[in-house]
Amino acid sequence: MNDKQKKTLSRIIMGAVFYIIAIIISKISFPYSNWVSFVVFIVAYIIAGKDVLLKAFSNIKRGKVFDENFLMTIATLGAVIIGEYPEAVGVMLFYMVGEFLQSLAVNKSRKSISDMMDIRPDYANLIKEDKSVETVDPYDVEIGDKIQIKAGEIIPLDGIVVCGRAMLDTSALTGESVPRSVNIGDHVYSGSINKDGLLSIEVTKEFSESTASKILDLVENAAAKKSKTENFISKFAGVYTPIVVFAALALAIIPPFIFPDTGFITWIYRALTFLVVSCPCAFVIAIPLSFFSGVGASSKIGVLIKGGNYLELLSNVKTFVFDKTGTLTAGVFEVVNIRPNRISEAKLIEVAALAEEYSSHPIAVSIKKAYKELQEDSNDSNLSERLSDLTEIAGQGISIKVDKETVLIGNDKLMTSNNIDFEKCDDFGTIVYVAKNNVFLGTIVINDRIKESARESLASLKNIGIQKNIMLTGDTKEVADIVAREVGLDYVYSELLPQDKVDKLEEILAEKNTIAYVGDGINDAPVLARADIGIAMGGIGSDAAIEAADVVIMDDNLDNIVRGIKVAKRTMNIAKQNIVFAIGVKAIFLLLAAIGFGTMWEAVFADVGVTVLCVINAMRNLRTENI
Amino acid sequence: MKRVYKLEGLDCADCAAKLERKLAAIEGITSANINFMTLKCTLEAEADKMNEIIDKAMEIISVEEPDVEVRRA
Numbered sequence: 001m002n003d004k005q006k007k008t009l010s011r012i013i014m015g016a017v018f019y020i021i022a023i024i025i026s027k028i029s030f031p032y033s034n035w036v037s038f039v040v041f042i043v044a045y046i047i048a049g050k051d052v053l054l055k056a057f058s059n060i061k062r063g064k065v066f067d068e069n070f071l072m073t074i075a076t077l078g079a080v081i082i083g084e085y086p087e088a089v090g091v092m093l094f095y096m097v098g099e100f101l102q103s104l105a106v107n108k109s110r111k112s113i114s115d116m117m118d119i120r121p122d123y124a125n126l127i128k129e130d131k132s133v134e135t136v137d138p139y140d141v142e143i144g145d146k147i148q149i150k151a152g153e154i155i156p157l158d159g160i161v162v163c164g165r166a167m168l169d170t171s172a173l174t175g176e177s178v179p180r181s182v183n184i185g186d187h188v189y190s191g192s193i194n195k196d197g198l199l200s201i202e203v204t205k206e207f208s209e210s211t212a213s214k215i216l217d218l219v220e221n222a223a224a225k226k227s228k229t230e231n232f233i234s235k236f237a238g239v240y241t242p243i244v245v246f247a248a249l250a251l252a253i254i255p256p257f258i259f260p261d262t263g264f265i266t267w268i269y270r271a272l273t274f275l276v277v278s279c280p281c282a283f284v285i286a287i288p289l290s291f292f293s294g295v296g297a298s299s300k301i302g303v304l305i306k307g308g309n310y311l312e313l314l315s316n317v318k319t320f321v322f323d324k325t326g327t328l329t330a331g332v333f334e335v336v337n338i339r340p341n342r343i344s345e346a347k348l349i350e351v352a353a354l355a356e357e358y359s360s361h362p363i364a365v366s367i368k369k370a371y372k373e374l375q376e377d378s379n380d381s382n383l384s385e386r387l388s389d390l391t392e393i394a395g396q397g398i399s400i401k402v403d404k405e406t407v408l409i410g411n412d413k414l415m416t417s418n419n420i421d422f423e424k425c426d427d428f429g430t431i432v433y434v435a436k437n438n439v440f441l442g443t444i445v446i447n448d449r450i451k452e453s454a455r456e457s458l459a460s461l462k463n464i465g466i467q468k469n470i471m472l473t474g475d476t477k478e479v480a481d482i483v484a485r486e487v488g489l490d491y492v493y494s495e496l497l498p499q500d501k502v503d504k505l506e507e508i509l510a511e512k513n514t515i516a517y518v519g520d521g522i523n524d525a526p527v528l529a530r531a532d533i534g535i536a537m538g539g540i541g542s543d544a545a546i547e548a549a550d551v552v553i554m555d556d557n558l559d560n561i562v563r564g565i566k567v568a569k570r571t572m573n574i575a576k577q578n579i580v581f582a583i584g585v586k587a588i589f590l591l592l593a594a595i596g597f598g599t600m601w602e603a604v605f606a607d608v609g610v611t612v613l614c615v616i617n618a619m620r621n622l623r624t625e626n627i
Numbered sequence: 628m629k630r631v632y633k634l635e636g637l638d639c640a641d642c643a644a645k646l647e648r649k650l651a652a653i654e655g656i657t658s659a660n661i662n663f664m665t666l667k668c669t670l671e672a673e674a675d676k677m678n679e680i681i682d683k684a685m686e687i688i689s690v691e692e693p694d695v696e697v698r699r700a
Contacts, residue, residue: 067642292662
């Protein structure tokens with residue numbers, strides 16, 4: 001509670017005490033008791049309503065009429081004039097209690113949101129040239145500076161570890177609770193917490209460009225991209241207030257002429273009740289708050305959503321389109337099988353690795369990596385002397401001389417075109433055939449691993465209402481079909497060039513369902529942009545992915561897509577509940593007031609009470625357990 | 628060019644929405660946005676008009692919401 005709230009609370013309590021005393025006095029009779037109770041009521045009224053009355057008058061002076069303060073002043077002064085003192089004080093008190101609860105609820109939700117987003121540290125330990133350490137503002141740290149992070153501290157800027165090792169808690173960034181171990185040479189991201197150890201890092205990004213700052217900017221700016229629901233509500237609020245005000249005016253003026261015996265006072269009272277109900281606060285707070293909490297909650301589980309509009313779209317997605325490499329598979333190629341032909345495994349890998357020495361293709365890299373792992377002592381010093389006459393044969397492979405002997409390494413076409421007698425291999429993955437002096441040496445099978453959780457995640461998507469899971473890939477039909485079977489996809493489109501992927505997506509988009517595309521955001525930016533909603537995986541550390549997508553999954557976990565959708569659906573539910581509840585209650589009370597059953601008490605409830613209930617409901621959306 | 632201010636003490640959402648509409652109506656402003664939850668008010672305009680627009684915005688804020696304290700964010 002802040003000072004202002006404490007003051008309001010003491011005002012309410014004092015007012016309530018005087019109010020009760022006045023009621024008691026009015027019930028017992030003694031000389032002048034009417035006058036005494038009148039005076040005590042007026043004191044209670046002034047204590048409770050001082051702020052409202054003062055604000056109303058200062059607003060009128062500045063030409064602002066029809067705000068809440070003005071309405072409450074008119075309504076309660078009206079009650080005083082017609083002699084309903086208890087009602088005047090009671091309604092004013094009730095209104096103050098409502099405002100007080102509303103301010104508590106709004107502050108509470110502001111605090112939960114700012115706590116949730118409090119991943120940005122306010123200092124950095126700069127290592128100076130003389131090795132001394134100084135605590136500085138992270139804004140003052142420059143690229144190339146070295147900073148120190150002690151155990152328990154938050155990493156303030158992105159960088160590379162130059163000294164020390166530690167376990168990092170990256171849950172604020174990725175939602176992943178298993179700590180990550182980092183060593184010299186590893187990238188670390190601001191917002192992670194150093195759990196143990198002492199790290200020195202060389203800064204690679206300025207504070208404002210570092211991961212934690214980027215995430216915060218994204219979440220805060222998400223509110224600017226409003227969903228259809230939010231736009232509808234702000235339009236609705238815009239017409240709602242004037243309509244109710246005119247209805248109130250009509251209610252005050254017209255009926256007394258139609259029913260002359262009912263009197264002006266009755267209708268003016270009903271019109272005032274109308275005006276109190278007319279405040280659109282419940283909508284204008286609770287609906288944006290529902291969306292904002294949704295964006296906050298999803299960022300906490302490592303799913304960045306760039307706007308309320310995307311939250312709304314995400315809740316409506318019916319078809320998911322996945323990229324293969326790096327999305328459904330780990331995107332890391334590994335040698336999974338070695339099938340030598342009359343030589344040892346080690347010898348086959350050695351020949352292959354030597355032949356691929358000059359290549360940086362992922363396939364070549366994986367063979368060289370496998371060779372390094374097999375090799376015990378590495379003496380690569382005279383490698384270039386052993387290799388000569390490199391020829392690349394497009395679409396087939398490589399021909400190179402190793403120790404003056406011709407080695408062929410590539411696909412089956414390479415073997416066929418050189419008339420080599422080889423054994424065709426039908427394993428899953430990329431098959432590399434090796435031959436030396438036109439003699440077949442064997443095959444190496446290289447494969448991209450399917451993500452462990454892929455199958456379950458895709459099944460969970462189906463459980464929460466996704467109708468189709470589709471995969472687009474540039475890879476061969478064989479590989480694509482195997483992945484499709486393993487993870488359980490509905491449709492697969494393979495052997496697509498990058499531009500084909502956009503065309504294919506256009507075809508899928510023609511179905512008029514809401515389509516989400518999931519990729520790694522690195523070479524599929526056009527497809528990400530074309531889909532109704534583009535989701536990038538593995539966003540942490542990848543500016544390209546964060547830039548290109550509408551939704552960024554910070555780590556590689558497909559399950560976070562499912563969790564993101566759950567948050568989106570919950571957000572839409574809560575927003576709809578709030579809309580129906582707020583509009584419904586207001587409509588009922590307006591009707592009751594018009595036919596004479598609505599009291600000022602109910603009107604105040606329909607104004608602030610509904611707002612408080614809607615805010616509390618919206619705050620449910622901040623919770624991340626059970627998601 | 629963008630400027631971000633914090634509107635301390637803005638505690639009525641409807642007022643925030645009204646204020647946002649008034650700010651967005653300033654002549655020459657590109658966009659005005661008030662985030663009621665973070666209390667941040669973002670004004671965007673051409674660099675050469677920025678100072679003039681900020682002066683106008685501050686005047687509007689002080690008239691509309693005299694209790695609000697404006698700080699640089």
